[in-house]
Amino acid sequence: MAAPALATQDAFEEFLERERTKDLLRFTTAGSVDDGKSTLIGRLLYDSRNVYEDQLESVTKASLGRNAGVIDFSLLTDGLRAEREQGITIDVAHRYFSTPRRKFIIADTPGHEQYTRNMVTGASTASLAIVLVDARKGLLPQSRRHAYIAALLGLRHLVVAVNKMDLVGYDAAVFRQIEEDFRAFLREFPSIHPYFIPVSALCGDNVVARSSNMPWFEGLSLLDYLEQVPVAGRTHAAAFRFPVQRVVRPDRDFRGYAGTVASGRVRVGDAITVFPSCKRTTVTAIITFNGNPKEAQAGEAITLALSDDLDITRGDLIASAANSPTTASSIRATLVWLDEAPAELNRRYRLKHMARQEWTELKAIDYRININTLARESAPALEMNGIGAVRLEAARPLTFDPYAQHRTTGSFVLIDPVTNATVAAGLVQGPAEESSFARPSLRTANAINWQIQNGALVISTTRPGGFSARNGNSSGSAITDEGTLQTFHALLEKLGVSLF
Amino acid sequence: MTALSHLRQLEAESIHIFREVAAECQKPVLLYSIGKDSSVLLRLAQKAFYPGPIPFPLLHIDTGYKFREMIEFRDRYTAELGLKLIVHTNHAALNGGANPFAWGIQRCCGALKTTALLDGLRAGGFDAAIGGARRDEERSRAKERVFSFRNERGQWDPRNQRPELWNIFNTHIRPGESLRVFPLSNWTELDVWQYIHAENIPVVPLYFAKLRPMLVRGDTLLPLEQPFIPRLPGEQTQLVKCRMRSLGCSPCTGAIRSDADTVPRIIEELIGMRRSERQNRVIDHDQDGSMEIKKQEGYF
Numbered sequence: 001m002a003a004p005a006l007a008t009q010d011a012f013e014e015f016l017e018r019e020r021t022k023d024l025l026r027f028t029t030a031g032s033v034d035d036g037k038s039t040l041i042g043r044l045l046y047d048s049r050n051v052y053e054d055q056l057e058s059v060t061k062a063s064l065g066r067n068a069g070v071i072d073f074s075l076l077t078d079g080l081r082a083e084r085e086q087g088i089t090i091d092v093a094h095r096y097f098s099t100p101r102r103k104f105i106i107a108d109t110p111g112h113e114q115y116t117r118n119m120v121t122g123a124s125t126a127s128l129a130i131v132l133v134d135a136r137k138g139l140l141p142q143s144r145r146h147a148y149i150a151a152l153l154g155l156r157h158l159v160v161a162v163n164k165m166d167l168v169g170y171d172a173a174v175f176r177q178i179e180e181d182f183r184a185f186l187r188e189f190p191s192i193h194p195y196f197i198p199v200s201a202l203c204g205d206n207v208v209a210r211s212s213n214m215p216w217f218e219g220l221s222l223l224d225y226l227e228q229v230p231v232a233g234r235t236h237a238a239a240f241r242f243p244v245q246r247v248v249r250p251d252r253d254f255r256g257y258a259g260t261v262a263s264g265r266v267r268v269g270d271a272i273t274v275f276p277s278c279k280r281t282t283v284t285a286i287i288t289f290n291g292n293p294k295e296a297q298a299g300e301a302i303t304l305a306l307s308d309d310l311d312i313t314r315g316d317l318i319a320s321a322a323n324s325p326t327t328a329s330s331i332r333a334t335l336v337w338l339d340e341a342p343a344e345l346n347r348r349y350r351l352k353h354m355a356r357q358e359w360t361e362l363k364a365i366d367y368r369i370n371i372n373t374l375a376r377e378s379a380p381a382l383e384m385n386g387i388g389a390v391r392l393e394a395a396r397p398l399t400f401d402p403y404a405q406h407r408t409t410g411s412f413v414l415i416d417p418v419t420n421a422t423v424a425a426g427l428v429q430g431p432a433e434e435s436s437f438a439r440p441s442l443r444t445a446n447a448i449n450w451q452i453q454n455g456a457l458v459i460s461t462t463r464p465g466g467f468s469a470r471n472g473n474s475s476g477s478a479i480t481d482e483g484t485l486q487t488f489h490a491l492l493e494k495l496g497v498s499l500f
Numbered sequence: 501m502t503a504l505s506h507l508r509q510l511e512a513e514s515i516h517i518f519r520e521v522a523a524e525c526q527k528p529v530l531l532y533s534i535g536k537d538s539s540v541l542l543r544l545a546q547k548a549f550y551p552g553p554i555p556f557p558l559l560h561i562d563t564g565y566k567f568r569e570m571i572e573f574r575d576r577y578t579a580e581l582g583l584k585l586i587v588h589t590n591h592a593a594l595n596g597g598a599n600p601f602a603w604g605i606q607r608c609c610g611a612l613k614t615t616a617l618l619d620g621l622r623a624g625g626f627d628a629a630i631g632g633a634r635r636d637e638e639r640s641r642a643k644e645r646v647f648s649f650r651n652e653r654g655q656w657d658p659r660n661q662r663p664e665l666w667n668i669f670n671t672h673i674r675p676g677e678s679l680r681v682f683p684l685s686n687w688t689e690l691d692v693w694q695y696i697h698a699e700n701i702p703v704v705p706l707y708f709a710k711l712r713p714m715l716v717r718g719d720t721l722l723p724l725e726q727p728f729i730p731r732l733p734g735e736q737t738q739l740v741k742c743r744m745r746s747l748g749c750s751p752c753t754g755a756i757r758s759d760a761d762t763v764p765r766i767i768e769e770l771i772g773m774r775r776s777e778r779q780n781r782v783i784d785h786d787q788d789g790s791m792e793i794k795k796q797e798g799y800f
């Protein structure tokens with residue numbers, strides 16, 4: 001590890017203080033097999049002095065066995081025996097390194113068949129992706145896929161590393177052509193901020209330090225860029241969201257709600273709403289082991305105490321009263337299918353969304369995305385590595401924000417109830433109906449209330465804005481018994497509420 | 501407000517993991533191994549459940565060959581925190597003469613660690629075992645999930661792991677199957693020491709340098725706590741200023757020469773360090789990929 005010269009005790013204290021306040025960047029890698037992802041990461045670790053001697057010795061030994069004369073940096077990340085034997089990466093591997101400015105967490109993902117599944121997994125926690133392009137091959141269809149997946153998963157920053165520049169004589173024209181081509185199709189993904197850099201992972205050019213082999217390149221080295229790219233996410237500015245993980249009741253006098261602030265901030269005295277019940281109350285205390293702060297922000301794990309004794313359970317979502325999320329049982333979502341057994345229509349899956357688990361049924365596959373052309377295709381089924389737009393119906397309402405606006409409240413996974421496998425990654429798009437309110441189902445009994453008031457049938461929901469409808473004759477004429485059911489159906493129709 | 505520091509982010513993520521286990525698993529247990537990672541794990545568990553108590557017991561797999569100072573620390577610290585501690589030992593193997601010299605390191609570890617762990621978990625009926633392993637410790641650990649699935653025999657299948665996305669964890673298992681849960685997955689050795697420093701967390705005194713009697717064999721400093729450690733002809737212990745970088749069984753854990761007698765000095769030493777943490781753990785040296793093999797058999 002980079003050892004700063006710590007001449008005096010003061011300097012060391014200062015150093016410790018800086019270390020305590022440094023931030024964290026998570027990134028993932030993408031590229032086809034053999035583009036050099038593992039080598040690039042190995043190089044980044046090695047040149048930033050985050051590799052220990054004995055680790056290096058053990059991979060140097062192995063490299064000799066595999067006929068290479070130089071150190072094979074990919075062996076630093078390819079940790080399983082089968083990987084070292086076959087020279088491939090099997091599964092997402094996590095790597096850690098730090099510089100005086102930042103701590104980095106890398107998800108190194110393999111580029112072979114299971115590639116979509118792995119890249120989606122790696123990207124789900126990352127805020128930046130490094131996409132590798134082999135300088136000799138130029139842009140390939142998969143480069144487009146990588147950009148698509150990065151954009152889909154909400155990554156803002158994309159580093160396009162044009163690798164193996166040593167094999168094209170460090171030619172500026174090769175790099176510029178690839179950059180131009182890549183920029184052309186990035187126009188489809190306006191949310192992405194790209195950074196282009198020519199590198200040789202094997203030789204270390206432009207990885208940690210700027211390379212004298214490419215004086216024509218004037219940008220930052222890869223590491224310098226990673227150190228200065230902004231990390232403070234959107235989550236800080238967003239509205240307050242707090243998924244309730246546990247109800248804390250150590251004794252009769254105390255009742256609190258433990259969870260992690262998913263976005264925004266909360267202060268003592270804030271008005272909040274609990275979803276899906278829509279009950280309102282205020283925050284009386286923020287409790288932590290280290291004391292009770294007046295305020296907490298996105299990312300902090302805290303316990304909230306509220307002024308009213310409400311019926312709040314694990315899986316509820318506490319949100320700012322002013323800016324509320326959507327509640328619906330029927331949702332539109334993008335699914336990335338992760339399992340060998342394809343998605344089955346009308347089959348029940350467990351849906352885990354924040355701390356909530358609900359039974360859900362896959363109602364429709366509206367279309368599948370062709371990952372190479374990005375065209376929408378009709379699809380009878382969704383297979384492993386497939387990405388599709390679907391509709392799901394949950395047994396009880398879910399409270400969410402669209403994934404594009406909120407990573408935590410907009411993401412879920414599907415679990416197969418028989419095999420217990422995690423079969424899909426889900427990104428919420430919105431409620432299944434065009435109206436801003438969802439189409440709730442009568443099975444979700446607590447979402448719909450109906451009563452007879454002055455002889456008129458009134459149906460209402462407990463969702464935000466609580467819409468209601470009464471039968472046309474609100475002047476008070478009684479509903480006859482025979483007529484009730486018919487009126488009821490007519491009103492449901494009007495509200496867009498389905499019976500099932 | 502600025503972004504949370506890396507330590508605060510790691511802390512919050514670990515707390516989230518602890519709360520998920522407590523909410524979703526039937527009968528979790530915290531595997532307490534007395535080292536620095538376990539000390540951090542305990543502090544994070546306290547924070548996760550505060551103002552309530554830690555809602556599960558601690559399980560220590562005692563091989564019988566842990567350092568005396570570790571056992572003293574364990575008993576004092578867990579009593580101080582008011583935690584329920586279960587100690588499980590493979591007495592049959594110990595009575596049968598298990599030690600790393602008589603049985604060889606692999607067989608000894610298999611009996612006193614792996615078998616003892618699986619038996620201890622079964623005896624308690626635990627469906628989730630929370631441990632302090634970190635992904636940066638060893639190459640095969642880098643592939644491990646935070647919620648790592650184990651079959652009925654406690655085995656890990658690295659090629660068939662559940663994908664883990666965002667911070668959503670799948671805790672579903674069938675009877676007999678279990679989960680290993682690693683709240684410190686994303687921490688590094690340096691993070692752990694920085695956190696110990698920032699939070700003033702007690703650790704076993706063996707981590708701090710002082711003069712200790714050691715057998716000096718080349719680069720290796722071997723503590724002499726057990727009578728069965730064979731001495732070379734005429735070999736005597738010497739007083740060496742040294743400390744333990746990681747703690748395990750005394751016959752298989754080498755010390756490192758060091759002057760670091762405070763946490764800041766340990767951090768300073770670590771930053772200049774050129775060898776990884778596990779190199780003084782004799783056990784990993786048997787064969788290439790030995791940790792992966794042990795884990796497939798059910799080791800932590």
Ligand SMILES: Nc1nc2c(ncn2[C@@H]2O[C@H](COP(=O)(O)OP(=O)(O)O)[C@@H](O)[C@H]2O)c(=O)[nH]1
Pocket residue numbers: 031032033034035036037038039040074087088089111163164165166167199200201202203
């Ligand atoms: N000449 C040259 N070879 C490279 C470079 N980067 C990677 N390689 C080689 O390309 C092969 C594949 O690299 P690897 O890192 O395993 O690719 P991955 O499949 O993307 O992880 C290995 O033989 C590397 O040594 C580079 O910059 N220049």
Ligand SMILES: [Mg+2]
Pocket residue numbers: 037038039074088089110
């Ligand atoms: Mg690779």
